[in-house]
Amino acid sequence: MEAQLLGSKGLSAFGGGSRGAAPPSPRLLFLAHRIPYPPDKGEKIRAWHILDHLADRFAVEAGFLVDDPADLQHLPVLERRCAKVVWRPALSRRQVAARALLRARPGRPLTLGWFHDPALFAWAQQGLAAGRYDAVFVYSSAMAPYAMGPAARRPGLVRVLDMVDVDSEKWRAYAAAARPPMAWVYAREARTLLAFERRTAAEFDRTVFVSAEEARHFAALAPESADRLGFLDNGVDLARFDPAGGYPNPYAEPGRSGAPAIVFTGTMGYRPNVDAVAWFAEAVLPLLRAAPPAGLAPPEFWIVGANPAPAVQALAAQPGVHVTGAVPDVRPYVAHAAVSVAPLRIARGIQNKVLEAMALARPVVATPQAFEGVRAQPGRDLLVAEGAAEMAAQVAAVLAGQHPGLGAAARAAVVAGHDWAATLGGLDVMLGQAATR
Structure with missing residues (x-):
């Protein structure tokens, strides 16, 4: 295969090499806003499993941005799965923000400028204009412009867009929780991004979301494209998240206290995660520590994940709160926790942290927002709680041993409803005609 870095003056070899024989047809263009490997965070988990699935059916040419240079060490994995890998280094947040503002136009969402790379865009458009592909799969609405326009409208080319979530709704939630002037910025982004989402859904052959709920929500916002919408549930790597994995505690x-551990996992610079752990630490944990179940020490809250924002780091000063930062493997923290919580108040689609904790047979307590899209029965497979008092009561019930079968039921639910091999079957139907060329 070829692995290439797109430079401002064209293509230059980056590494890898040729397999010696031309890859077989059919060919598929895969575009993503982040390198889809390693699958260590929500957006990469879904992108990687979809790419891996498609690589069994197509000669995939993958193009993406790389925001963490450390991820370049994983390029060989992608090179082995793809016919071609083309990438561009993402700019710093300050540079990207400046570029997004420079590309700002009336009615145009800032998101598009944030993820626009001229060289990557030119490469994708050149391949489309040359008729090199039988199908296109675009991961995230931010990358949709790379596969739009006259070059992408060739008859017979099948284009699928995975919006994953209705991103415009996330910005609407940000606006509702913010103060001016940022509330105005977020509200503008919500409005302009929704208009763009509607335009892309009308142009692509199929637009999919992470859950039926998310697809129905968008159909209500874009009724003109309702017959083009679908969903692909998120799965979970059941072998990797095996409760019999023998993880160290x-x-x-x-020096540890031995107190019951309540765990939250995720990228801790992500606004919804920051909001979730701050709310739990400030509104829920004090209730649990003030009146722990009989015979138990006051529980402790473990926030596990990379890039903790300053607001998250500050939580470590509170009694019973631990902020780990990046860890080599989150599985031991989940596998040995008394309970895993997902106290998200701003959330779209399926939460991988919920599926992974359930796969590890841990009791999970989630807000209704974090429960959306999970194929499980509340009260049997996990607990759903709304508000600080109810969240504290449900966590306390788990700590007190009132739900002894919850973990086993959780594992059974994700085995039945969230196996990647089953959830991605719908993608084969969408791309079936292209895959047989």
Whole structure:
């Protein structure tokens, strides 16, 4: 295969090499706003499993941005799965923000400028104009412009857009929680991005979301494209998240208190995660520590994930709160926790953190927002709680041993409803005609 870095003056070899024989047809263009490997965060998990699935059916040419240079060490994995890998280094947040503002136009969402790379765009458009592909799969609405326009409208070319979530609704929620002037900025982004989402859904052959609920929500916002919408449930790597994995207990290290561990996992610079852990630490945990279940020490809250924002780091000063930052493997923290919580108040689509904790047979307590799209029965497979008092009561019930079968039921639910092999079957139907050329 070829692995290439797109430079401002064209293509230059980056590494890898040729397999010696031309890859077989049919060919598919895969575009993503982040390198889809390693699958260590929500957006990469879904992107990687979809790419891996498609690579069994197509000669995939993958193009994406790389925002963390450390991820370049994983390029060989992608090179082995793809006929061609083309990438561009993402700019710093300050540079990207400046570029987004420079590309701002009336009615145009800032998101598009944020993820626009001229060289990557030119490469994708050149391949489309040359008729090199039988199908296109675009991951995230921010990358949709790369596969739009006259070059992408060739008769017979099948184009699928995975919006994953209705991103415009996320910005609407941000606006409702913010103060001016940022509330105005977020409200503008919500409005302009929804208009763009509607335009892309009308142009692509199929637009999919992470859950039936999310697809129905968008259909209500874009009724003109309702017959073009679908969904692909998120799955979970059941072999990787195996409760019999024999993980070391990170809570048993010398100096640990031995108190029951409540865990939250995620990228801790992401606004919805920051809001979730701050709310839990400030509104829920004090209730649990003030009146722990009989015979138990006051529980402790473990926030596990990379890039903790300053607001998250500050939570470590509160009694019973631990902020780990990046860890080599989150599975031990989940596998040995007394309960995993998903106290998200701003959320779209299916939460991988919920599926992974359930796959590890841990009791999960989630807000209704975090429960959306999960194929499970509340009260049997996990607990759903709204508000601080109810969240504290449900966590306390788990700590007190009132739900002894919850973990096993959680594992059974994700095995039945969230196996990647089953959830991605719908993608084969959408791309079936192109896959047989």
